[in-house]
Amino acid sequence: MTDERPSTWRPGRMESDPARLVALDVLEQVRDGAFANIALPATLKRANLSGKGRGFATNLTYGTLRMQGRWDAIIRMCVQGRPFEEIDPLVIDILRLGAHQIQGLDVAIHAAMNETVNLARNEVGSGASGFVNAVMHRISERTAAEWDEVLAAELADQGPKAVLAAQTSHPEWILDVYEKSLVASGRTVADLGDVLAANNGPARVAIAPRAVSRETVMNDAREARATPLDGVLMPDAIVLERGNPGRMQSIRDQSAGVQDEGSQLVAHLLAGAPLEGRDEEWLDMCAGPGGKTATIAGLVQGRNVRVFANELHDHRLDLVANAVAPFGDAVALREGDGRTLAREEPNRFDRVLVDAPCSGIGSLRRRPEARWRKTPGDAEGMMELQAGLLAAAIDAARPGGLICYSTCSPDVRETLDIVNQFTDRVDVLDTVDVARTMVIPGSLDTISGPYLQLWPDEHDTDAMFAALLIKK
């Protein structure tokens, strides 16, 4: 396809809708390696988009990126024999945006068609617009349920997992990993579809009050014209149904923070699990960017506790410093490899958190492009580091001290396979039982097994894992 991209609008042509242009721009940046959650705000700002246009551009961008696998599978069937790989990537992006408007959002078909064809004409050229027009027509001829059937028939020879992967827009290997961890956490493979569907919705904006009361945060939210609701898991958490947390005073002055309820629970587990004996020095071994450190710092206010926040990378330690600024001396910062800490100070800390670096496949809702960038080998590559960090955490804890190991991945290679290497060395507290005392009653009822494994479909959180251990 020839590249006839015009740089300016020409008389007689319909200008492209600014929100769709923003979405296309971000998709191009993501193709070049950018992260959507960083590229989108900057692009929105440059385009000076606000209000409804901003909301539409955000939904369109994130939704299209999440559903890219499904849209590509459908587009492949609509290009009538043309090799997908030979189509201009910009045209593919325009088609993905068009498919998402028709199939994933409530945009009227004629509006989605016109805007998409127009975008192709203005950004690529008239040759491309004819092609896009034809493909869009084919996409619009079926409902979502009908496309599910067509995908099932088309991919039948590759097996049911390939079909589910395409229908739910995930790489197939993630289905294998989730299946194993669903079973390991007491659920069944029949639940897989629900988890995958939950990954395709936007993550809720949850807020943790830290240096202010819950009531103050609720009032702040209302003043910022947001709609605050109760959390699903944590009694203190607030969820914004609508509105921009960046407008809230308590978010701006960091006395509260935007944080997934699963992450809030991990901070509460570290701070609230029962412990015998001295309880004054805590270590957060992998603290960057500092979300859990800040929540922990909020929880220890008024207690005689010093939190030591350690982070390997200096730029991430700067983020921790910023996150804990409202808490003054309660948090001491350290820069270094968590694994060397124990050698310097064995048997020192009363409570140790290892929020380990991990493959991150439990937080796909909030990182729309992540599922397409991660690889099946990512978890394997983290295991030695994770086990090394947990070993060091156990060494750094005092006898009788508590260790919390957590990941934002449910992959058993990063969760059970790591923790089980140490359970013959330490007494293991039953995490789930401890956790039940901290959450809204009933919200963890479906979890069985000794450790905590949250799921986006059941708990409306990231798929966080946590285990509590007590050192002998």
Ligand SMILES: C[S@@+](CC[C@H](N)C(=O)[O-])C[C@H]1O[C@@H](n2cnc3c(N)ncnc32)[C@H](O)[C@@H]1O
């Ligand atoms: C999952 S993140 C922690 C998130 C953090 N606890 C929060 O809630 O904001 C893991 C962190 O561990 C850091 N890290 C990686 N290797 C490390 C090591 N050997 N020692 C200490 N920190 C490390 C990474 O830079 C990253 O910031």
